Amino acid sequence: MVSVTALRDAQDAIIGYLLIGTDNTARKLVEAEQKKLDQRLRDQQFYTRSLIESNIDAADDHRPLRYHHGRQQANGGTHRLHA
Numbered sequence: 001m002v003s004v005t006a007l008r009d010a011q012d013a014i015i016g017y018l019l020i021g022t023d024n025t026a027r028k029l030v031e032a033e034q035k036k037l038d039q040r041l042r043d044q045q046f047y048t049r050s051l052i053e054s055n056i057d058a059a060d061d062h063r064p065l066r067y068h069h070g071r072q073q074a075n076g077g078t079h080r081l082h083a
Contacts, residue, residue, distance in 0.1 A: 001024050007016040 005018045
């Protein structure tokens with residue numbers, strides 16, 4: 001990356017140019033590595049959420065049914081079963 005700036009005297013006349021060159025290779029490598037790490041983190045979070053949700057679903061499937069107000073109710077009905 002190159003940046004060019006005009007150098008001026010007291011009367012605002014251009015007396016030269018200042019060129020600054022920067023090697024961005026290291027920055028680009030760090031940014032690429034950060035993208036990889038960000039993606040790995042997102043993947044791991046998704047995997048963890050999936051494990052938690054599947055464990056919750058499995059636990060719900062194995063809970064004993066209870067009776068509410070003396071009668072068994074279906075999920076989603078007016079009265080719900082409590083696990």
